[in-house]
Structures are given as C-alpha cells and as structure tokens.
Amino acid sequence: MSDAQTPAADHADTPVLGTGYAGKARSRGSFSAFIYLAGPVGVLLLFFAGPLGILALYSFQERSRTGDGSWTISNYVNALRPQYVETALNTLVIAVLSMVLLLVIAYPLAYLLAFKVGRWEVPLLLALALSDELNPLIRIYAWRTVLGRNGLVNTVLTQLRLIDQPLDWLIFTKFAVVVVLTASWLPYAVIPLYAAMKTIDRRVLEAARDLGAGWWTTFRSVVFPLTAAGFLATIVIVFIPIISDFAAPALVGGTSGRMLASVTEDLFLGRGEWGIGSALTFVLLAASGLVVWFSYKLTDLSRLATHR
Amino acid sequence: MTESPYALELRNVSKHFGDIVAVDGIDLQVPQGEFFSLLGPSGCGKTTTLRMIAGFEEPTEGTLLLAGRESNDIPPFRRNTNLVFQSYALFPHMTVFENVAFGPRRARISERDVHKRVMEALETVRMHEYVDRLPRSLSGGQRQRVALARAIVNRPAVLLLDEPLGALDLKLRKEMQLELKRIQREVGICFVYVTHDQEEAMTMSDRLAVMNRGRIEQVGSPEEVYHRPATRFVAEFIGEANLLDGTVEAVEQGAPTRVSVAGDTVTTVASCAGAPCEVGDRVSLVLRPEHLHLHRDRPNGVPAMPGRVVEAIFQGSLIRFVIEGPDRRRLSVLDTTASRDQAAPGDAVWVSWLPEWVHAVVE
Numbered sequence: 001m002s003d004a005q006t007p008a009a010d011h012a013d014t015p016v017l018g019t020g021y022a023g024k025a026r027s028r029g030s031f032s033a034f035i036y037l038a039g040p041v042g043v044l045l046l047f048f049a050g051p052l053g054i055l056a057l058y059s060f061q062e063r064s065r066t067g068d069g070s071w072t073i074s075n076y077v078n079a080l081r082p083q084y085v086e087t088a089l090n091t092l093v094i095a096v097l098s099m100v101l102l103l104v105i106a107y108p109l110a111y112l113l114a115f116k117v118g119r120w121e122v123p124l125l126l127a128l129a130l131s132d133e134l135n136p137l138i139r140i141y142a143w144r145t146v147l148g149r150n151g152l153v154n155t156v157l158t159q160l161r162l163i164d165q166p167l168d169w170l171i172f173t174k175f176a177v178v179v180v181l182t183a184s185w186l187p188y189a190v191i192p193l194y195a196a197m198k199t200i201d202r203r204v205l206e207a208a209r210d211l212g213a214g215w216w217t218t219f220r221s222v223v224f225p226l227t228a229a230g231f232l233a234t235i236v237i238v239f240i241p242i243i244s245d246f247a248a249p250a251l252v253g254g255t256s257g258r259m260l261a262s263v264t265e266d267l268f269l270g271r272g273e274w275g276i277g278s279a280l281t282f283v284l285l286a287a288s289g290l291v292v293w294f295s296y297k298l299t300d301l302s303r304l305a306t307h308r
Numbered sequence: 309m310t311e312s313p314y315a316l317e318l319r320n321v322s323k324h325f326g327d328i329v330a331v332d333g334i335d336l337q338v339p340q341g342e343f344f345s346l347l348g349p350s351g352c353g354k355t356t357t358l359r360m361i362a363g364f365e366e367p368t369e370g371t372l373l374l375a376g377r378e379s380n381d382i383p384p385f386r387r388n389t390n391l392v393f394q395s396y397a398l399f400p401h402m403t404v405f406e407n408v409a410f411g412p413r414r415a416r417i418s419e420r421d422v423h424k425r426v427m428e429a430l431e432t433v434r435m436h437e438y439v440d441r442l443p444r445s446l447s448g449g450q451r452q453r454v455a456l457a458r459a460i461v462n463r464p465a466v467l468l469l470d471e472p473l474g475a476l477d478l479k480l481r482k483e484m485q486l487e488l489k490r491i492q493r494e495v496g497i498c499f500v501y502v503t504h505d506q507e508e509a510m511t512m513s514d515r516l517a518v519m520n521r522g523r524i525e526q527v528g529s530p531e532e533v534y535h536r537p538a539t540r541f542v543a544e545f546i547g548e549a550n551l552l553d554g555t556v557e558a559v560e561q562g563a564p565t566r567v568s569v570a571g572d573t574v575t576t577v578a579s580c581a582g583a584p585c586e587v588g589d590r591v592s593l594v595l596r597p598e599h600l601h602l603h604r605d606r607p608n609g610v611p612a613m614p615g616r617v618v619e620a621i622f623q624g625s626l627i628r629f630v631i632e633g634p635d636r637r638r639l640s641v642l643d644t645t646a647s648r649d650q651a652a653p654g655d656a657v658w659v660s661w662l663p664e665w666v667h668a669v670v671e
Binding site for chain 1: 362363364384385389390393397398399400401410411414458462
C-alpha cells in the first residue's frame with residue numbers, strides 16, 4: 001500500500017531551538033548579516049567582554065588596584081579561604097533552592113495558563129507581566145514590611161494567637177532571601193515555560209491520559225520533554241541573575257543570608273580588594289556556567305528518559 | 309462481574325455545556341466485536357458522545373456502561389477504552405516504537421512482553437519497519453497507522469475513532485477504510501467510529517447510528533438505514549433521495565397501501581419504518597435515484613409520473629437524468645449506460661418505480 005503523502009510539511013512539531021535560519025542568512029549574503037550583527041556584537045565586545053577581560057587581568061595580579069603588581073594566582077588561593085567558601089556554599093544553597101522553588105511553582109502555573117484558564121489567559125498573562133513592573137528595590141522594601149519583626153505576617157499570626165512571640169526567622173535569614181528572589185523572578189520563570197507549553201497539542205496530553213498515564217507520568221514523559229527548551233531558557237534567564245544577586249541578600253539577608261555577589265561588591269567598593277573580588281567574580285561565573293551546562297544535559301537526557 | 313453482551317451501553321445520556329444541549333438523551337447498545345459508527349453532520353453531538361465514552365467529558369445525565377460496568381466516574385486513564393484522535397496526537401518526541409509502547413508500559417508487564425505486543429500491533433497495521441522513526445518523518449497515512457497501533461496494542465474493550473481519516477486525501481482514505489475494516493476483523497475489538505461522511509460509515513460499519521441535533525434519529529445496518537430510513541432527515545442525509553410529499557389514503561398494519569402524490573395524479577403503496585402511518589397523514593415518499601426508471605410511454609401496472617428530461621449527465625458506468633415532473637418538481641434518476649436508447653434533454657418521459665422500493669416517512 002502506498003502512503004504517498006509528503007511527510008510533515010504541514011506540521012510544526014519540529015524543535016524550537018536553533019533551526020532553519022542559518023541557510024536563509026547565507027543565501028542573502030554574509031555582508032548584510034555582518035552589518036546586522038556589527039552593532040550588537042560591537043556593544044557586547046566593548047562593554048561586556050572588554051571589562052570582563054580587565055577583571056581577568058586583575059584577578060591574576062598581586063596589587064591589582066594600580067595594575068603594577070606581578071603575575072600571581074594568590075587571589076584564587078585567597079578566594080578559597082573558609083569565609084569565602086562558606087559564603088559561596090550559602091550562595092549556591094540559596095540560588096538552587098530559589099530555582100527549584102521557582103520551577104515547582106512556575107510549571108503548574110504555566111500549565112494552567114496554557115491549557116486551563118480559557119478566556120482569562122491574556123488578562124492573567126498581562127497581570128504576570130505587570131507584577132514585574134515594580135521597581136526591584138521597592139519590591140524588596142515591601143517584603144521587609146511583610147516579613148519584618150512587626151510586619152504583616154507576624155502581626156496577623158500574633159493577633160490570631162497562633163504564636164506568642166514574633167517569628168524571628170522570617171527576615172534577615174536565608175529564608176527571607178529565598179522568598180524575595182522567588183517572588184521577584186516568578187514572571188521570568190513562567191513565561192518561557194508558558195511559551196513552550198503553548199506549542200504542545202492539547203490532544204497529545206489527552207492521548208497520554210487515554211493511554212493510562214496519571215498526571216505525574218504525563219508530566220515526566222510528555223510535558224517535560226516537550227517543554228525542555230522552555231525549561232532550559234528559564235534556567236538560563238533566571239539562575240544567573242539569582243546567583244549573582246546582591247540587593248536581596250543585602251536588604252533582607254542579614255548575616256546568614258549573605259551571598260557571594262554582596263561580598264564581591266564589598267571587596268570592590270568597601271575594602272578595595274580588587275584582586276580577590278575579581279577572582280570571586282570568576283568563581284561565580286564558573287558556577288553559573290556549570291549549572292547551565294548541567295541543565296542542558298538534563299534536558300538532553302529527558303529525550304532518552306522514555307527509552308527506559 | 310457479570311459478563312455483558314454489550315461492550316458499550318448508553319442509557320438516556322445527555323451532555324449540557326452551559327445552556328447548550330450537545331447530547332440530548334441518547335440510548336445505545338453496542339455488542340462486543342461490532343464495528344459501529346456514529347454518523348451525523350458537524351455539531352450533531354457525535355464527537356461529544358465519543359468523548360464521554362472515552363472519559364474526557366462527564367455525562368450531565370444518564371448512565372454509561374463499559375462491558376456492563378457503570379463507568380460515568382472512571383477517569384480516562386483507568387478506562388478500558390482507547391481513542392484514536394483525528395489529529396493523531398502522536399507524541400512528537402518519541403519514536404514509533406515508544407509511541408506504541410506508551411500504553412503497555414503503563415500496565416505492569418515486563419519489557420519483553422511490551423516489546424512483543426508492540427511489534428504485534430505494528431505488524432497488524434504494517435508499520436513494523438518504521439519502529440525507530442519519529443512521527444514528523446512519517447506521512448499522514450503512516451501516522452494514522454501508528455496512532456491506530458498505539459490504541460489497539462492495549463486491547464481495549466472499546467476502541468474509539470474520531471474521524472481518523474478526515475485529514476487524508478480521497479484515494480488514501482478509500483484504502484484506509486478497507487484497512488480499518490480488516491484490522492477490526494483481525495483484532496475483534498468493538499470499534500466506535502465517528503464520522504460525518506455517510507459513505508465512509510456505510511463502507512465499514514456493521515451498524516450505525518444517525519445523529520442530528522444531539523439525538524439519535526435511527527440505528528440500524530447500513531442497508532436498513534438506506535432502504536428504510538426512519539425520518540426525513542435520515543433519508544436526506546444517507547445517500548441521495550427524491551422526496552415526494554403525499555397523503556396517506558389507506559393503511560394496512562401501519563403501512564400505507566395507498567398514498568396520493570403530485571396532486572392525486574399518482575398513487576402508490578409504501579413501507580414505513582418510523583411511526584406507524586394513519587389515514588390522512590402527510591408523508592414523504594423516499595425514492596432512490598437508482599430505483600426510478602424512465603419510459604417513453606406510460607408503463608402499465610406500476611406507479612408512474614409524467615415528466616420532461618432537463619439534463620442527462622454521463623458518469624461512466626451510470627447516467628444521471630434530471631427530470632422535471634408535475635408541479636415543476638425535480639427528480640434525479642440513475643440508469644446504467646448499457647441501454648442504447650437513451651432519453652435526451654427535452655424528451656417527454658414517464659418515471660416509474662416498483663412499489664416495493666418505495667418507503668414513506670411521516671412528516
């Protein structure tokens with residue numbers, strides 16, 4: 001029997017990432033592509049790669065502030081001092097916790113937005129986008145009034161006689177930093193996941209249910225692999241700003257909620273230790289890179305997971 | 309659990325969406341192993357009925373039984389039904405093998421048995437050479453086969469098909485109709501097939517239900533529904549019909565023995581499948597084009613009506629005549645092209661029919 005139809009020209013189920021544009025650009029000639037890219041690439045080189053290169057030089061110099069020191073790796077050795085290692089671990093714990101919490105909240109939210117809310121989809125998306133329009137500093141101060149010793153949560157709990165003493169772990173702790181970071185970055189986690197969900201045919205989810213899959217199996221073997229691109233995008237977009245945040249730890253973190261970026265800031269602006277500051281910057285960069293690489297591997301593995 | 313002769317039973321099932329009544333109190337019994345079709349125009353409630361059987365919609369009223377067991381509240385993933393979607397809904401990130409293995413892997417059976425059953429199902433649909441392909445590299449017809457294998461591999465009590473051939477081109481659709489029928493006979497599973505294409509339903513079904521506006525108009529074999537339509541809607545929806553309005557003048561055992569049509573110029577006997585007829589009832593006589601015959605002169609012993617040939621359309625093995633009768637009523641007549649003496653446009657003719665082919669539906 002002959003199935004002579006042309007395969008798949010009408011189906012948009014090809015992966016979203018990185019397909020299809022290279023050929024077009026080449027046919028139009030590389031000169032125009034060069035013109036298009038010259039601006040953005042130039043700006044990136046001048047204001048991003050350039051300063052980063054200078055920081056790299058600082059991190060390998062003895063007296064880096066004036067730049068006349070000799071070459072050394074002592075800054076990196078110093079970066080391994082217990083106080084910095086502790087802060088680095090603290091940073092990792094806070095960032096990973098916030099990231100996991102974000103994904104746990106964002107995945108169901110994106111799913112509901114994409115498939116369940118019907119005509120409320122656009123208003124809710126707008127609300128989500130609007131919630132990000134608040135100035136980040138004001139947002140953090142708002143959280144201080146919620147979590148503070150005499151803040152909203154403590155007041156309400158005391159009034160309801162659920163507690164005698166105000167809870168002292170609500171603010172100036174890791175907990176506070178995780179709450180503030182999670183709340184601040186939620187829109188950025190939901191939107192890429194929502195966009196990835198929208199590419200899933202609703203019937204495919206029904207097919208999974210019809211074939212005997214409960215919600216967890218459906219998520220693990222259908223939704224997650226099909227939203228892998230969105231998952232990766234979310235981590236890249238959200239994890240790097242979270243791991244390098246210094247406002248939230250400075251304002252609600254106290255001593256137990258310290259993060260590497262606020263220490264780095266202090267090293268540069270407070271103590272003039274540019275060498276160690278630069279070294280720590282690269283430690284942070286390496287950590288971010290590692291997490292992004294790990295996430296990439298995870299999404300890649302998800303394609304194989306269904307082989308069992 | 310008692311063994312039910314019916315794979316599927318609906319008792320007075322309705323479905324409302326807000327103020328809209330999509331399905332309005334239908335009763336249905338489908339025996340094990342039957343190829344059953346739900347046929348009707350779009351919006352008649354056939355897909356909603358199918359989705360209720362699959363478990364994606366819950367009936368507003370009534371009872372749904374699967375293999376004799378009340379199933380209203382059973383979620384789709386615990387139901388012994390499987391659905392083949394119109395859009396196939398294959399998992400785009402899985403190979404053909406993984407797609408078909410999805411259902412068996414949910415049941416707790418060994419990977420070896422999974423492999424065996426998947427290969428069996430893929431052989432049934434003749435796709436076993438494509439195990440490692442991804443859906444996007446398959447043609448529409450091939451995807452359809454994989455979707456079918458993915459459903460039959462679970463050996464459901466009822467296999468539900470939602471216009472599965474709708475997206476295929478005509479030639480492929482004809483081939484797949486015969487394939488589906490073969491596969492159904494081979495696996496012996498009860499198929500419930502939703503379609504708006506009456507020819508498709510006629511080709512494959514053991515029995516079919518004609519639906520209109522959320523109700524079932526008639527249930528029967530393709531022959532019954534074609535030759536003895538219960539309502540005017542069924543007569544018009546199934547095949548081509550000439551409908552002549554008439555009045556019942558005499559009745560015997562519920563069937564009209566004399567009906568006058570065309571202003572009392574013609575009388576005929578007729579059978580009647582719907583409600584029994586009474587004298588004075590307004591009825592429509594259903595005359596299929598292939599049951600009408602043309603004559604140059606008035607024929608004797610059979611009911612006949614005068615007319616004029618408006619058009620003669622050559623269709624290969626058949627020729628179609630459009631005849632204008634009394635009251636400017638138009639009749640369609642099909643005749644074989646075997647005879648040499650064919651009428652031509654403008655000719656005055658007589659249209660006759662054999663009384664046993666005439667069927668009346670009450671207005």
